[in-house]
Structures are given as C-alpha cells and as structure tokens.
Amino acid sequence: MTDAVLRTVVRRETHSPRTVAMIVVAVLLLLVLAYAAVEIILNLVGQPALLVAPGEALNALVAAPTALLPVAFIVGGIVLALVGVLVLVLALKPGRLSRHEMAWGERAVVVDNGVVASAVAQHLSNESGIARDDIVVGVAHRSVDVTVRPPVGIPVDEAELRRLVEEEVTSYKLSPAVRTHLRVQRPDTKESR
Amino acid sequence: MNATRRGLNRFLLFLVAVVLLAAGALALLVGLAPGGADTWTSVMGGFQGWLVGLGRESAGWGAVAAFVVLAVILIVIASSAVRGRRQAPLQSTGSASDEGRITVTDNFASEALKNALAERDEILSARITAGEINKESVLHVAVTPRQNTSPRQVAEHVDTLVSNLAALTGQNLRAYISIHSGLRAKLAHDNTRVR
Numbered sequence: 206m207t208d209a210v211l212r213t214v215v216r217r218e219t220h221s222p223r224t225v226a227m228i229v230v231a232v233l234l235l236l237v238l239a240y241a242a243v244e245i246i247l248n249l250v251g252q253p254a255l256l257v258a259p260g261e262a263l264n265a266l267v268a269a270p271t272a273l274l275p276v277a278f279i280v281g282g283i284v285l286a287l288v289g290v291l292v293l294v295l296a297l298k299p300g301r302l303s304r305h306e307m308a309w310g311e312r313a314v315v316v317d318n319g320v321v322a323s324a325v326a327q328h329l330s331n332e333s334g335i336a337r338d339d340i341v342v343g344v345a346h347r348s349v350d351v352t353v354r355p356p357v358g359i360p361v362d363e364a365e366l367r368r369l370v371e372e373e374v375t376s377y378k379l380s381p382a383v384r385t386h387l388r389v390q391r392p393d394t395k396e397s398r
Numbered sequence: 399m400n401a402t403r404r405g406l407n408r409f410l411l412f413l414v415a416v417v418l419l420a421a422g423a424l425a426l427l428v429g430l431a432p433g434g435a436d437t438w439t440s441v442m443g444g445f446q447g448w449l450v451g452l453g454r455e456s457a458g459w460g461a462v463a464a465f466v467v468l469a470v471i472l473i474v475i476a477s478s479a480v481r482g483r484r485q486a487p488l489q490s491t492g493s494a495s496d497e498g499r500i501t502v503t504d505n506f507a508s509e510a511l512k513n514a515l516a517e518r519d520e521i522l523s524a525r526i527t528a529g530e531i532n533k534e535s536v537l538h539v540a541v542t543p544r545q546n547t548s549p550r551q552v553a554e555h556v557d558t559l560v561s562n563l564a565a566l567t568g569q570n571l572r573a574y575i576s577i578h579s580g581l582r583a584k585l586a587h588d589n590t591r592v593r
Contacts, residue, residue: 210534214574217404217531224479227407230414231476235469242465249458259458263449267442270428270435278429286422289415296411304576307549312557312573316549319579327546327588337546337588377550 211313218315221300301346308378318344328373333366349374349385363389402479410475507563511539514559520547522582537573542580545588549577
C-alpha cells in the first residue's frame with residue numbers, strides 16, 4: 206500500500222486515540238475548577254461557603270507541614286506520583302490495539318487478532334484432523350501461540366503442524382510480522398508417564 | 399475512522415502528568431527533606447501575602463477569570479476530540495459525456511456493497527461509511543465474519559467487490575477494509591466446513 210492517506214488511516218485504526226483518557230482527565234479538571242470558582246464567588250458575594258472558604262483553605266495550605274505529620278506528605282506525594290506515572294504512560298505509550306494490518310495491494314486491510322486466531326485454528330483443524338475444540342490459538346502483537354491437545358494415543362507430527370500454521374499465518378501477510386510458536390500438550394494420564 | 403486530533407489528546411495528558419509528578423515530588427520533598435516544611439511554609443506564606451496584597455476583590459475575581467479561561471480551553475479541546483468522530487457527508491460524483499451525465503452518490507456505492515456482502519453466508523454484518531482523512535474521502539468497509547472464517551477470504555471478497563464497483567462507477571475508490579471479531583461473531587454459528 207503506497208497511498209499516504211490510507212497509511213494514515215491504518216495507523217489511526219491500529220492505535221488508541223486516547224480520547225477516553227483525555228476526556229476523563231478534562232472532566233475531572235473541570236469539576237475541580239468549577240468547585241473552586243463557586244467557593245470564591247460565594248465568598249465574594251458574602252454567602253456562606255459550601256465546604257470551606259477560600260481564605261481558610263489557603264491558611265490550611267500554608268500551615269499544612271505543622272498541622273499534618275510528614276507521613277501524610279510522603280503518602281500523598283507517592284499517590285500523586287503514581288497517578289502521574291499512569292497518565293504519563295497513557296500519554297507516551299503507542300497504545301496499540303489488538304489488530305494487525307494485512308498487506309493487500311492497494312487496499313488498506315486491518316484485521317482483529319481474534320479473527321486471525323479463530324481462522325488459524327480452523328485451518329489447522331481442517332488440515333490435520335484434530336478437533337477444533339482441541340486447538341487453542343492466541344494472537345498477540347508479534348507472536349501467534351498455538352496449543353494443540355490431541356486425544357490420548359493419537360500420534361501427531363509436530364513439524365507438520367508447525368508447517369501448516371506457519372503457512373497459513375504467512376499467507377495473511379500480517380504487519381507487524383508475527384512469529385509462530387506451537388506446543389503439543391499431552392493430557393497427564395497413566396499411559397503417558 | 400475519525401479525525402480526532404490525537405496529538406492534542408496526548409499533549410493534554412502529558413501536561414497533566416507533568417503537573418501531577420511535580421506535585422508528588424514537591425510533597426515528597428516537604429515530607430522527607432530536612433527543612434522542607436520550613437521552605438513550604440515560607441514559600442506558601444509569600445504566595446498568600448501576594449494574594450492578600452492584591453486585595454480580596456481583585457484576587458478573587460482574578461482567580462475566577464483564570465479558572466474560566468482554563469475551563470474554556472479544556473472544553474474546546476474535549477469537544478474537538480468528540481466532534482472528530484463526526485462522519486463526512488456522503489458525496490456524489492458525476493461524469494459527463496455526449497450521451498448525458500451520470501451522478502453516483504456515495505450512498506449508492508455503500509448500498510450496492512452492503513447488498514453484495516449480505517449475500518455471503520460467512521459475513522454476519524457489514525457497515526459502510528464514508529470518512530474524511532486529510533481532506534481526502536475514504537470508503538470504510540467494516541465487516542464482521544463468522545468465527546473461523548479466513549480473513550484472507552474475506553479481504554479477497556471485499557476487494558473484488560470494491561474493484562467491481564470502481565469499474566462500474568468509473569471512479570477509483572480509496573477503500574479501507576476492517577475485519578472485526580465481536581460478540582456477534584461469537585454468538586452466531588461458526589463457519590465450520592461440513593465434512
């Protein structure tokens with residue numbers, strides 16, 4: 206895909222816009238601002254304060270180190286810093302959604318990881334004869350994990366299964382590219398010990 | 399597909415994070431550093447003195463004005479993020495020749511695609527919208543196939559339909575195809591090959 210507009214679309218559709226986080230932060234800030242403004246205006250027009258008058262609040266702030274134990278400041282500081290780190294992570298991390306781009310000529314194609322997972326599992330089931338319910342596939346950003354639980358006593362060719370999965374995943378031309386891992390899990394029975 | 403200004407979202411989050419981290423560091427300094435409490439009292443006392451010096455009326459109304467300006471900026475940013483979700487209006491394109499003029503609306507394109515997709519059994523639902531990115535219109539085809547359907551097959555099918563439509567209407571559509579899994583796909587029958 207060479208089209209710049211479509212490239213923008215794909216980037217936007219595979220990364221979180223962070224709109225929800227931004228709105229939550231903005232609404233909280235607005236509430237704080239509105240409350241402070243209301244208290245100040247009530248004080249200015251000579252009405253009783255809702256919770257605390259602005260002058261008293263300022264006095265309390267100045268006297269805080271003597272009124273409170275240092276522990277309160279330490280705990281408060283840690284809490285503020287943790288919330289700050291959380292918001293910083295939201296601001297700076299790419300926020301990848303669980304989707305992949307499929308290289309598809311001139312069209313932009315984006316596919317949910319869940320679709321890839323179920324399709325790989327179905328393909329493996331069709332080609333190997335192992336029941337669909339005995340195959341579990343997980344698709345992450347850079348890897349595809351396949352777990353096969355064949356029935357007791359049925360031999361499976363692990364290399365063949367691996368080849369089948371790899372072939373199918375490669376045919377999707379996912380970007381970012383994924384690596385496949387296959388695990389054959391034998392039920393823990395007397396015979397297998 | 400929307401035109402939310404993501405950089406702005408992240409910038410606001412970043413500013414808030416810096417303020418929170420600075421406040422946290424300040425509180426820790428006051429609690430831990432020797433003399434931190436005294437510094438706090440003297441600095442905040444100075445701030446209080448400055449406010450008192452301004453006079454009750456001007457300090458109060460000044461603070462309210464500053465809050466209102468901040469609030470307006472926040473509301474503008476937040477509403478612009480939400481408004482970015484608005485879809486572009488469906489447009490029409492025409493071509494004229496000696497025989498006459500043909501006008502194809504995006505609405506027709508979307509209906510034609512939708513009908514063609516509805517005929518396929520493995521596709522549970524399809525939604526077609528027109529969006530605008532960087533002032534260019536993009537056709538967004540969102541399909542939810544049955545579970546276990548190969549995304550390759552779905553992409554191939556939608557691609558062919560879009561190409562056919564482009565040939566029919568004579569305009570090259572810029573198409574974005576998204577293939578979704580969802581509750582609907584989980585609840586419907588799987589697309590299992592009958593053996």
